[in-house]
Amino acid sequence: MYDFAYHRPKTMAEATAALKGKPEARPMSGGMTLIPTLKQRLAKPSDVVDLNGIKELAGIKVDGSGVTVGAMTRHADVASSADVKGAIPALADLAGHIGDPAVRNRGTMGGSVANNDPAADYPAAVLGLDATVTTTSRTIKADDFFKGLFETALEDGELITSITFPKAEKAGYMKFPNPASRYAMVGVFVAKTAGGVRVAVTGAGPCVFRVKAMEDALARNFSADAIKDIKVPADGLNSDIHGSAEYRAHLVTVMARRAVDQANK
């Protein structure tokens, strides 16, 4: 690990101030991604701003229209939340399958979504549910948030404060874990909300993406059969020792079907 200045602010204002004007400063939430990166010397931040002291960032709120999850809410808390289970069971289920217990007890939704790992699970839920990301300076719709490989709409020094998910009439998430890391090799989130049907795919490509053809088919008939013959092109999908682009493309259809079955249960 390289040397860096460590800050532990108590308020959002202090956090924003600590990051201001320092392009090489990094916020830290659960540290589950950041700390391994530091230990392997793959990152050399000038400052690490630890958000764990900011009480207001954690917590889950439900109202008539949806669920708002604070950025510092741990995966384990999402997984076990009665509110989340009641409003969007698929989201709680997804959180319960991230990593292992240690990771779920430290890792946060804000950290995961900000990191936008192509194999992370949460981005599928955020995009699949058409969630809204609230930051220190604005709100960003899911469609505008995920920009590419590890790339988001966040500006330097901008922090996620919470994410709001609309209530789902039906939702399901099916993950095909990478055999080694157990991150998503292909994860498909399907949801039917007031805003319509969405199908979001993580793990398969460089960034989470939607499958329009499946969404249209499911809007007509929300059943696994409706999408069984819809294939995504392998072109541009990830390819590695665990799965070729073709295999991943195939798995998208299989996992999408299973996610629909799950949603219909």
Add this chain to the structure above:
Amino acid sequence: MTAETGIGARVKRKEDQRFLTGTGRYVDDLPLARATYAYFLRSPHAHAKIKSIDTGAAKAMPGVVEIFTGKDTADAKVGGLICGWVVKGKDGQPHKAPPHPVMALDTVRYVGDTVAMVVANSADEARDAAEAIKVDYEVKPANVDLAKAFDKGTPEVHAEAPGNLIYDWEIGVKADVDAAFAKAAHVTKLDLVNNRLIPNAMEPRAAAAEYDKGTGNYTLWSTSQNPHVLRLILSAFVLGIPEHKLRVIAPDVGGGFGSKIFCYNEETMVTWAASRVGRPIKWTAERAESFMTDAHGRDHVTHAELALDKDGKFLGLKVDTIANMGAYLSTFSTAVPTYLYATLLAGQYTTPVIHANVRAALTHTAPVDAYRGAGRPEATFVIESIVSKAAAELKMDPAELRRKNFIPADAFPYQTPVALQYDSGNYPPIIDEAMKMADYKGFESRRAEAKSRGKLRGIGFSSYIEACGLGPSRVIGQLGGGVGQWESAQIKFNPTGNVQILTGAHSHGQSHETTFAQLVSDKLGVPIENVEVVHGDTATTPFGMGSYGSRSLAVGGSAIMKAADKVIAKGKKIAAHLMEADVADVVFEQGTFKVAGTDKNVPLGAAVFAAYVPHNYPLEELEPGMDENAFYDPSNFVYPAGTQICEVEVDPETGVVEVVNHTAVDDFGNIINPMIVEGQVHGGIVQGVGQALMENAVYDKETGQLVSGSYMDYTMPRADDVPSFKLGNKVTPCPHNPLGVKGCGEAGAIAAPAAVMNAVHDALAPLGVTHVPMPATPQTVWQAIHGGK
């Protein structure tokens, strides 16, 4: 001794108290005053010429104590690392032995090859400085694809081994095998790759060394499976520090699986440099270094053919194997694909003639050496795959075909056509028991039920044999082995009657502290809590060979029994004196010396006390003290055998294979602690399932980069990947060691890959799939089903 702690009892592991409460002491835990820390700069290239190394800026970095490169060690005449087993090829010549310098001189030969050693006040400073070392490399094409290692135009790893050939070796008479094939009614052919594995011991390799200027003595703490052998190699071949001036301690060691048998450059360098810098040096591998530089396992490309007569009797077996050695020959690398592999190719069968040709290849990859099973898993995978394939081709029941060819119980000792003489065994009852436990009869209905859920269910057999507990030393010497294969033991009583067992074996997961204590407790009647097992320190234990090849109990335990016999013999004399009886009339029963037919008795503790306080003692005839030493050289290998039956379910849509049932019935001879044996079998099966379905060391074929260099890409089996196992055992005691024991440490890993892969093939057979490469990962299976990309 009491039934609760004696031979055959499920005594809880003594060592678990500290392991489970975080109070074990590993090399990295060692507090050393004024310690410095080493960091090794590794080659990022598989093959490159080192044009220059500039350590100037790095040496000026904060905290840096010293930086060494290959030039420094060469100038100081540090010897190269050795390969301790000479294999003679078909041409009668010893294998090619290219130099293995402790740090690269002018060429790097694999990703991870050592380029420089930085010693600094802290591990972080050492690493910071390593980043400031400037190495100018001229990158060269790499030889990574094993199947092409001997091809014309493939880059050579060492000039000393033209064409990358280390040896071209054979066993068996080719003409006899050809004649047998000429008479065959059926020939089954098989091409397979035995996938390369990375050991992944829970504790990474570590070394710490200290030089005492006052005495000139060195102490090396190392994560070694065999501290005396390590010391011998360092003393006699590499560093020239006399054995009596070098103490090697292997304290608690968190797993090895073979990878910690070998003498590595890091522990060598740490020892050498400790005297140069005048301060202790510590080093602990990072996980990424373990992936890159621990000796890897397996890695064969094989073609095999089995000839059968019209009734399914095996007539002959032909095997042609290319074995990967990596870029340098590790300590026992040459023996693994020859004497530990091809000599096992008879399996449990009466195959009358066998010929195997093994060519060892150099590649620009990490060295390959013994890994749990070492050669025997590879042999079992060949035999058990081809036998099951033959059964499928002949539409015979795989169990029936095996049974038809088993060596019959009355044929032991049985001389195989590939040198080994099996001492004992009885195979048919093992497979019967396994089939009963696995409910083989009910399989077809389970298959049908699985089908109704969209799953393809398959069942697979693997009837393995292994040879372990190596010896006798004479034979090992004739085969080119450079060391003896005996084991030592010392039983040291204290005046108050408690005991230390000093063993030359080493425990790094094998539970010797419990099993060996049970032996002595049982034999001498000493309560188990009064028995302490001491191992892993060349200064306190007698010279020993360490632990590998499932030898600890069969060889090390036998030495302990010999020492215990000496204790009893001496105790009898003392007791005879105390009881004023004739020695010939004294018997030893349950910890007490007695004169048969009288009520005279002397407890062992009283005899021991008399030996240390010899006031009433036959000092004219007998030395005082109770401290007995024994060395045991086995008269043959031991031959554990068994059958595993695996049942899998394949999801044809995704290619995911789930192990749903796994049964293992073994013959390990007599069993000292069934719980520990089951633990060894569990771990072994999981490793075997790992090899069959998950683990794969992948190097990029162009660049030689280790693609599976972390847990993000190297799939380790996890607890939820396996079902609860059904274990059984059948006993034919080993006829030639005092305990009647065989070995159990490797069996699970030896048998499981073939059982799992045969089950996968059986599951996919209805789809017309005839070959699935190992590991059968989801993608591999899906591709096999869909013939696709």
